[in-house]
Amino acid sequence: MGGEKKGLVLLDFWVSPFAQRCRIALAEKGLVYESLEQELLGDKSDLLLGSNPVHKKVPVLLHDGRAVCESLVILEYIEDAFPGAAPQLLPADPYARAQARFWADYVDKRVYSCGTRLWKLKGEGRAAARAEMLETLRTLDAELGDKAFFGGEALGFVDVTLIPLTSWFYSYEKQGGFSVEEECPRLAEWARRCGERESVAKVLTAPEEVHDFIGLLKKHYGLE
């Protein structure tokens, strides 16, 4: 369904942190691609439905017409399919790779879904989500430690997985009544450091726009 179009096409959505992971990775590696903005709250395109019939979600990376779905699967695909495109986001050593995959998976499983509960739920539900979010961010702060990046000296797989979610921190702080700067100063510093990179600065949605988008979602779900 993607046709035989050569090269890289990313089925995208402006505020999706999952699509942004892919865009940052592609930009860091200097890989040229076309971004096709998708309609997600209305009618989904035939291209999206045909490329990702199982989940009908973005991001989808089309490479010479063949689809790869799920953001972390896409990141690994980019590493595998373009071995010459530096920098490698995953380290060479198998143990270090396993560590990187573990933390990327930890971020992927916890941050966004917990954040969603923070704005969707009230009362006890929200309190539980707040506690879980703090535990998650503190654990990540400890894992980062005194390193410049999760990947060490340079940006890596875990950094790319978490960076787009930093735009959502402002909203999580507002909903949860906490400050990332206070709770996890190393993580806050890391977020600023990443934000200075061109690949990140060009891609990330401004926190205030994410906040407005959540407002839109709340109306969409009848939560306002």
Added chain:
Amino acid sequence: MAEKGVKVFGMWASPMVIRVEWALRLKGVVYEYVDEDLASKSDALLRRNPVTKKVPVLVHDGKPIVESTIIVEYIDEAWKDGYPIMPADPHDRAQARFWARFADDKCNAAIYPVFTATGKAQREVVREAQRCLKTLETALEGKKFFGGDAIGYLDVVVGWYAYWLPVIEEVSGASIVTDEELPLMKAWFDRFLAVDVVKDTLPPRDKLLALNKARRAQLLSA
């Protein structure tokens, strides 16, 4: 003195743990197995996996690796000259990882409710489980195994269905994987269970059945 060798912290009835054992056996790696009482986890386990505190944990020369699918990829990379678990082609690798996620996220979530559902409610959750498995089944079309002519990563990840689902079916009185509804999957079950490293590693069926019967009774009375 640096710790050498391979250790697996597991639990005899856990499908997530067996993935790790199958992967190690495919590579011909000798390992020490440590069975855990999940109600009373050992200090050794908690030291190795302080973040999630779960099994399986693979310890290789003193270094712990956690999360079963991550462990399987580690095993493939650490013993890269052995049996190839992951496919070679980047797109095939992406497909294998995609379906592994789908199975663990969607299929497992659809299968679990079958365990405790009864009557009309059970029929509905069975249909949902079948829908999920039918989607997964598309990855088998035209092949002997998910990995092609020989078992690979996806077979190792979802292979537990071949042994555990019939147990779940017997315990709950449900019928999920049938010749009518899931012919390709049913045929793959038989082929997969005939593979040497698989059949040499399965937990005793009567013990597994008894454990699941007891667990079901406990959940239903809660």
